[in-house]
Amino acid sequence: MEEVLLQAKNVGKSFGENTVLRDVNFELGKGKILGLVGENGAGKSTLMNIIFGMGVIADTGGYDGEILLDGKKIDFKNPIDALNAGVGMVHQEFNLIPGFTVAENITLNMEETSGSVVSKVLGSKYAIIDEKANLTISGNSLDTLGVDINPQEYVSEMPVGHKQFIEIAREITRKDVKLIIMDEPTAVLTETEADILIEALKKLASIGISIIFISHRLREILTVCDDIIVLRDGLVVENKPSKELNIDEIARLMVGRGDGENEKVVQKDRKALDENNIIMDIENLWVDMPGEQVVDVSAKIVAGEIFGIAGLAGQGKLGIPNGILGTYPVGGKVKFKGEDLKLGDTLSILKRRVAFVSEDRRGVGLLLEEPIYWNVAFNAMQVQDKFLKKIMGIKFRDEAKMKEVADEYIETLAIKTTGSGEKAQNLSGGNQQKVCLAKAFAMEPELLFVSEPTRGIDIGAKELVLDALKKTNIEDDTTIIMISSELEELRSICDRIAVICEGKIAGILSPDNSPEKFALLMSGESIEGGDN
Numbered sequence: 001m002e003e004v005l006l007q008a009k010n011v012g013k014s015f016g017e018n019t020v021l022r023d024v025n026f027e028l029g030k031g032k033i034l035g036l037v038g039e040n041g042a043g044k045s046t047l048m049n050i051i052f053g054m055g056v057i058a059d060t061g062g063y064d065g066e067i068l069l070d071g072k073k074i075d076f077k078n079p080i081d082a083l084n085a086g087v088g089m090v091h092q093e094f095n096l097i098p099g100f101t102v103a104e105n106i107t108l109n110m111e112e113t114s115g116s117v118v119s120k121v122l123g124s125k126y127a128i129i130d131e132k133a134n135l136t137i138s139g140n141s142l143d144t145l146g147v148d149i150n151p152q153e154y155v156s157e158m159p160v161g162h163k164q165f166i167e168i169a170r171e172i173t174r175k176d177v178k179l180i181i182m183d184e185p186t187a188v189l190t191e192t193e194a195d196i197l198i199e200a201l202k203k204l205a206s207i208g209i210s211i212i213f214i215s216h217r218l219r220e221i222l223t224v225c226d227d228i229i230v231l232r233d234g235l236v237v238e239n240k241p242s243k244e245l246n247i248d249e250i251a252r253l254m255v256g257r258g259d260g261e262n263e264k265v266v267q268k269d270r271k272a273l274d275e276n277n278i279i280m281d282i283e284n285l286w287v288d289m290p291g292e293q294v295v296d297v298s299a300k301i302v303a304g305e306i307f308g309i310a311g312l313a314g315q316g317k318l319g320i321p322n323g324i325l326g327t328y329p330v331g332g333k334v335k336f337k338g339e340d341l342k343l344g345d346t347l348s349i350l351k352r353r354v355a356f357v358s359e360d361r362r363g364v365g366l367l368l369e370e371p372i373y374w375n376v377a378f379n380a381m382q383v384q385d386k387f388l389k390k391i392m393g394i395k396f397r398d399e400a401k402m403k404e405v406a407d408e409y410i411e412t413l414a415i416k417t418t419g420s421g422e423k424a425q426n427l428s429g430g431n432q433q434k435v436c437l438a439k440a441f442a443m444e445p446e447l448l449f450v451s452e453p454t455r456g457i458d459i460g461a462k463e464l465v466l467d468a469l470k471k472t473n474i475e476d477d478t479t480i481i482m483i484s485s486e487l488e489e490l491r492s493i494c495d496r497i498a499v500i501c502e503g504k505i506a507g508i509l510s511p512d513n514s515p516e517k518f519a520l521l522m523s524g525e526s527i528e529g530g531d532n
């Protein structure tokens, strides 16, 4: 008989009037991996926050029902209690200290590590830590995960994928860890990195650690999890061994519709483009972004097109908009509608109606303390004087108009919220991402850079986001430069796709080329038939 580690009994949670979890029951065995899936806002993070004793739960009136760990009722007052009881959590946001090295981050506040996972895996010589052993311990935690990261490097210099592994390495370095909750750990990883992580999770489970794994990538949930729980609107609608489920069925259960519509690839109605009408001319661009190499990128963007940029992690695709819009040092020349852009000068670029939705929605995306309608309208108001009305010569904010526009986006992008007055910080991660998009749309840009627009977005809402991009491209004539790690989504809506490799464009292909051709370019092989 399988030993039970965690039990949830009739767990419920409301934020004020908004009930987000109802009567949730489940069990998790020792050394088992439980997958938790559901649409954006279904209640996944809230459920995990309850288990991990996050302050937000107590601050908002606590929760109903009970959670048992090893048969005993738990009531963690804060995450420290949870950690002491052997429960760790890897959040959607990173909690690393940028100015510290990898080793310092992994072993922070963990002077005692006797009985750690690493010592269980690698033997008792790692059981007692001294200063010097920090390096060895963290190196071994990283080895357990199967990643090649130098423990002496500074975290600030690392690409996001590496930061994710460091977070996980820290959790497995803790003493007597029994359960690790992972909230979308693979969202920021490339496919190869995600595969390494999946292998690492299996290894951790094999030494008796239980894992709750949240992901929107259903394929990996099916690969790695023993059981899968599907949450819909706060209710458990399915709880089954993964062997008995498939992707179509999970997607259908998540959205509660039976027509399989969500898996359909968006087919863009191509519009006629004038290839000689160049809206943006990028020449010899270089960008100095940690973990990304943009060495020498040149491309001519045709007015009205959706131009995709694909490439493996670290090859430079994310660096392009981050350099042009001023997040990192940049050089080269970019002409927009025939005139030079002042590279790196964000405000002057935004004024020319070039907008950017960053892949880092938490870092640069939102004013978390402010309501949704403020977030949607803010840039347009600051940069373009939109949403202002003049009364007797004085400018006032037109709150009614701001709310009206926000309401429109709440509807078209299906943002799950109690209303446009709700604070951005109360939204689930995927819904925050949609607000970032709405904020860019509200500026009615002539050219829009979107970076990883569907990262963290559930399978049903992905289509909505891609449709919204396509709609603004066709109806508002917005030229779009879309950077994505998901080739299929680029192929579904782009007119042309550039593949970037080692900081340069390796080729530009039409989307109907085979995935194999793209893969070859991504890996640095040359192919015949590229049209650059």
Ligand SMILES: Nc1ncnc2c1ncn2[C@@H]1O[C@H](COP(=O)(O)OP(=O)(O)OP(=O)(O)O)[C@@H](O)[C@H]1O
Pocket: 015, 018, 020, 038, 039, 040, 041, 042, 043, 044, 045, 046, 047, 056, 060, 416, 417, 425, 426, 427, 428, 429, 430, 431, 456, 458
């Ligand atoms: N602190 C809070 N105050 C008010 N409402 C909140 C708060 N935190 C979450 N909610 C609401 O609870 C619901 C569930 O959110 P939760 O973050 O659990 O969703 P999720 O399933 O993790 O979504 P995602 O996949 O987008 O991360 C959402 O409607 C959200 O707006």
